[in-house]
Amino acid sequence: MAIRLENVGVAVRDLEATIAFFTDLGLTVVGRDTVSGSWTDTAVGLDGNHANIAMLETPDGAGRLELVEYIHPEAIETTPTRPNEIGMHRIAFSVDDLDAALEIAARHGCRPLRGVATYRNLYKLTYVRGPSGIIVMLAQELGGR
Template sequence: MALKRMDNVGIVVEDLGVTIDFFRELGLELEGRATIEGEWAGRVTGLGNQHVEIAMMRTPDGHSRIELSRFLTPPIVEDHRNSPVNALGYLRVMFTVDDIGETLERLRARGAELVGEVVDYQDAYRLCYIRGPGGLLIGLAQELT
């Protein structure tokens, strides 16, 4: 059996509303919100009885999704938001945008902070990392050709 697709990337957040607004400003669309709770969900995650608010965000092309989760029960146990770029594990999500400068300007109004610098990689891409709501690490890429 072959892999069909990647369905979504999950990100645990503290403030679901602020994070939804941030990703909307970036250009993602809110596909839906739900509350997931109960023993059945805990059997999937291994967390037991859980209560989670989720929001599914979709890229404009409809091919990629981010699932934002705010855990009410059980409480969050670890915090990797301030980990450096060379930390082990899932680290960041990268988005291609039309104009990094314009995107940074809009996202700074929502609290985004540039991590390093905006740099050009050869003549192919303009790249940067930003910290979004709650310290989420997000990559931005602008195709130059």
């Protein structure tokens, strides 16, 4: 059986703000829609499902992120996850300039959870708390390989 990752879906509080954050980091919006009806109730498992969605893609075309802003049922606010909680942990992106990526994140009010670290002289990386509490890992490959 062949398998490939299609996308990662994330429910968000503010679709436009979240699109702005990820497009500023370099992703491209490749589709938008408003979905509802019995097919989406069945697929998602929610009665009366009605949502605005946007599909974003990485510049290399290898990764996609689906953002979902629920209209009905009403979105449920939760405490933002922590890196050690069971469930969706984070979305990770490789960047060629971590400092530039952090400047972009800061313009959206997003800062590292603690700071920037270096892993075995291979990567400089950090976790930032993005829009809607999403943890986003940004990693820059270093020349130590």
